[in-house]
Amino acid sequence: MFNQVRDFMVRAGIRLDTANYIAAQSGHETGNFLSKIFRENNNLFGMKLALIRPTRATGKKYGHASYDTVEDSMEDYLLWANFVDMPRSFRDPEEFVLWLKLKGYFEAPIEEYLEGVNHFLKLYSNV
Numbered sequence: 190m191f192n193q194v195r196d197f198m199v200r201a202g203i204r205l206d207t208a209n210y211i212a213a214q215s216g217h218e219t220g221n222f223l224s225k226i227f228r229e230n231n232n233l234f235g236m237k238l239a240l241i242r243p244t245r246a247t248g249k250k251y252g253h254a255s256y257d258t259v260e261d262s263m264e265d266y267l268l269w270a271n272f273v274d275m276p277r278s279f280r281d282p283e284e285f286v287l288w289l290k291l292k293g294y295f296e297a298p299i300e301e302y303l304e305g306v307n308h309f310l311k312l313y314s315n316v
Contacts, residue, residue, distance in 0.1 A: 190215070190216075190222045190233075190259070191212045191213070191215070191216055191222075191309065191312075191313040191314070192212070192313070193259070194208075194211060194212040194215045194233060194263060195208045195209055195211070195212040195314070196208075197260070197263045198211050198212065198263070198267075201267055202277060203277050203278075204277055204278040206278065206279070207276075207277060207278050207279050207285065209310060209314045210279060210282050210285040210306060210310070211266070212309070212313065212314070213282070213305075213306045213307070213308075213309035213310040213313065213314070214234065214285075214289075214306055214309075215233040215234055216305075216308075216309030216312070216313065217302070217305035217306050217308070217309055218233065218234050218235040219232075219233060219235075221309070221312075225251065226251055226253050229250060229251070229255075230250050230251065230253055230254065230255035230256065231255065231256040231257065231258055231259045231261065231262050232253050232254055232255065232256060232262050233259055233262040233263060233266070234262065234265075234266050235253060235295075236253065236254045236262070236265060236266065236269065237249075237252070237253055237254060238253070238254045239254070239265070239268075239269070242268060242269065242272040243268050243272075244265055244268060245261040245262070245264045245265040245268065246261075246265060247261075273292050275288070275292075276288070282303060282306050282307055282310060283303060285306070286299060286302050286303045286306055287299065289302070290302070
């Protein structure tokens, strides 16, 4: 699934290094693609149901957006990224995670989230 997310993001115009960070983020958010939210909602990013921007979500389950397919989840991430004007490239995973935190993407401590993203980067991309 990591490679599928990375390749989707690259096709969407995101640089390879940042696409790897996003794919690692999905690994972190889904507990290595095993979480209930991922399995039952097709939600790769722990996204909540969007109320003020376009979305590919088809509903809400367990407090998170649900999607018909994982591809819809990836498309919704891009809709969110465009809505918040996400850069298409970051220097390193730390800059990526700091930017996500500034945008209110996650509530966990920065160090914890960065550790998760770095873990999945090392696990899947040899970065």
